[in-house]
Amino acid sequence: MQNIEMIRMQINYLVTQAHHDIFTLSTLSDTSLKQQILQRLWDSLSTIHFLSEWLANQAITSYHALPPQTAVAGSSGTFNQLQIPPITQPNQRTFTIRELATFDGKNGRPAYVAVNGIVYDVTNNRAWAAATHFGLTAGKDYTQEFASCHAGQQSILATLPVVGRLV
Helix, strand or coil, X not given: XXXXXXXXXXXXXXXXXXXXXXXXXXXCCCHHXXXXXXXXXXXXXXXHHHHHHHXXXXXXXXXXXXXXXXXXXXXXXXXXXXXCCCCCCCCCEEECHHHHHCCECCCCCCEXXXXXCEEEECCCCHHHHHHEECCEECCCECHHHHHHHHCCCHHHHHCCCEEEEEC
16 A cells, blocks of 8 residues: 555656646747756656556456455445446457558558557657667567567556557
């Protein structure tokens, strides 16, 4: 529980900083300083996204670890059965390798990549500018490449929007 409180405080700090940065951007004319603030905003949003995904995974893990009839204290002080609605992604779909190849970021198409069976949108990711990343091109499964270059760095994937699954 202490970790969750620390995460909540970090998210609140990042949101406060983002509010301040947005206000500063609205009054600023220095282009180089604007770029720094925009970069900080981007980093803050990426971190907030990662932390919220972590919290959601913790909630799901905790929910599944409870026995079926476990009661928890409700906000009114009474005990109610814990009910967490399933987290669903309405825009997710399944992709074949052939379908994934069409999302190569060319001619205005989105840029998608797959890792471990999950398809991620890298269209607006800085590391995938022009739909390429260190010689890799969007529209492919990069499970092996990710494991060899970013082993143990799942937080990288947590910052990317999930758009579906690879079948």
